[in-house]
Amino acid sequence: MIAAVLGSGAWGTTFSAVLADSGCRVRLWGRDEIVAEQITTMRRNDKYLPGITLPAGVSGTTSARDALSGAKIVVVAIPSQSARAVLEPLAEYLDPDAVAVSLMKGVELGTDKRMSDVVAEALGIPLSRVAVVSGPNLAGEIAAHQPTATVVSSTDEATAALVAEACSCDYFRPYTNPDVVGVELCGAVKNIIALAVGIAQGQGMGYNTTATVITRGLVEITRLGLALGAQAETFAGLAGMGDLVATCASPSSRNHTLGRHIGQGKTLDEAIVATRGTAEAVKSSRSVLALARTVGVEMPITEAVVGVLHEGQSVTEMASKLLSRPRKTEGL
Numbered sequence: 001m002i003a004a005v006l007g008s009g010a011w012g013t014t015f016s017a018v019l020a021d022s023g024c025r026v027r028l029w030g031r032d033e034i035v036a037e038q039i040t041t042m043r044r045n046d047k048y049l050p051g052i053t054l055p056a057g058v059s060g061t062t063s064a065r066d067a068l069s070g071a072k073i074v075v076v077a078i079p080s081q082s083a084r085a086v087l088e089p090l091a092e093y094l095d096p097d098a099v100a101v102s103l104m105k106g107v108e109l110g111t112d113k114r115m116s117d118v119v120a121e122a123l124g125i126p127l128s129r130v131a132v133v134s135g136p137n138l139a140g141e142i143a144a145h146q147p148t149a150t151v152v153s154s155t156d157e158a159t160a161a162l163v164a165e166a167c168s169c170d171y172f173r174p175y176t177n178p179d180v181v182g183v184e185l186c187g188a189v190k191n192i193i194a195l196a197v198g199i200a201q202g203q204g205m206g207y208n209t210t211a212t213v214i215t216r217g218l219v220e221i222t223r224l225g226l227a228l229g230a231q232a233e234t235f236a237g238l239a240g241m242g243d244l245v246a247t248c249a250s251p252s253s254r255n256h257t258l259g260r261h262i263g264q265g266k267t268l269d270e271a272i273v274a275t276r277g278t279a280e281a282v283k284s285s286r287s288v289l290a291l292a293r294t295v296g297v298e299m300p301i302t303e304a305v306v307g308v309l310h311e312g313q314s315v316t317e318m319a320s321k322l323l324s325r326p327r328k329t330e331g332l
């Protein structure tokens with residue numbers, strides 16, 4: 001099976017290695033010539049995955065046409081807000097039977113669409129030929145072959161099964177789940193919650209505050225998901241609780257790291273520079289909040305993150321606003 005991966009950052013490169021270790025021949029496309037050449041000639045991507053040797057089945061290219069030619073699986077691993085613009089001109093090179101896979105954990109600004117919808121629209125294919133992969137999947141750990149599970153989700157069972165088979169190897173175990181809405185929302189919103197945890201920890205808060213934000217964050221994710229038609233079980237699974245815990249706990253999470261910089265007093269611009277790599281919650285916090293408002297769902301932590309990142313609110317104001325909300329019974 002030939003697979004194309006679009007985006008040679010941390011996750012696109014790591015997922016290429018997973019696909020190759022699962023038996024695929026992988027063409028990894030990126031816009032950076034030096035990265036593409038290093039991937040092909042040295043089997044390394046020092047910019048995004050220092051210290052990792054890639055499997056022989058991965059080659060780099062800057063030609064999207066070459067990458068897509070004959071590829072039966074096309075994986076998209078670029079920042080969510082750039083996906084539509086990058087994919088639209090590539091639709092003409094897509095194999096007529098190809099299945100597209102979104103690895104992205106964001107919601108498009110302006111349209112408030114989930115990434116599977118964006119991918120389907122941009123490539124001009126039905127949702128039955130789109131899958132998403134989401135779970136507790138910190139790239140660096142998977143690149144080092146640490147045992148990890150994930151969720152492959154599609155509205156079409158055969159599409160999910162094809163993708164799951166293509167990314168099954170001795171250190172990576174996919175489970176399928178038909179709840180695309182739930183799986184994608186979990187991935188996008190946990191980044192916002194991890195950013196909030198980072199802010200709290202940057203302010204010197206400990207485990208009680210961390211656990212409070214994680215737990216109420218899961219309530220917030222679940223509330224939004226259920227309002228949009230997701231299945232309740234998804235939130236307790238790998239894409240839900242699993243990814244929330246991994247991202248909120250790991251110092252290697254970019255969203256968590258960016259939040260920590262904000263909590264320590266950096267401006268948003270300074271925090272972006274200090275974080276390096278894509279922290280999707282910076283932009284998706286706004287689109288997720290807009291989505292929540294369209295369905296009348298309260299998301300106080302997301303609202304607080306938007307307030308601090310984009311509306312000039314101080315972290316102290318954010319905390320007191322959250323703590324002074326009217327008392328209520330626990331639960332959704």
Ligand SMILES: NC(=O)C1=CN([C@@H]2O[C@H](COP(=O)(O)OP(=O)(O)OC[C@H]3O[C@@H](n4cnc5c(N)ncnc54)[C@H](O)[C@@H]3O)[C@@H](O)[C@H]2O)C=CC1
Binds near residue numbers: 010278280
């Ligand atoms: N890194 C991780 O551990 C994981 C990341 N993800 C998700 O995967 C997606 C990609 O993340 P990473 O690979 O980690 O980001 P990254 O910051 O490591 O790499 C992003 C890549 O996209 C490329 N890129 C950016 N704008 C582009 C454009 N307009 N055209 C072409 N290429 C462009 C960059 O050059 C870079 O190669 C995000 O949605 C992220 O939330 C999901 C699971 C794990």
Ligand SMILES: O=C(CO)COP(=O)(O)O
Binds near residue numbers: 135137254
């Ligand atoms: O999605 C991830 C882990 O599952 C990666 O998180 P960050 O994007 O915050 O690094």
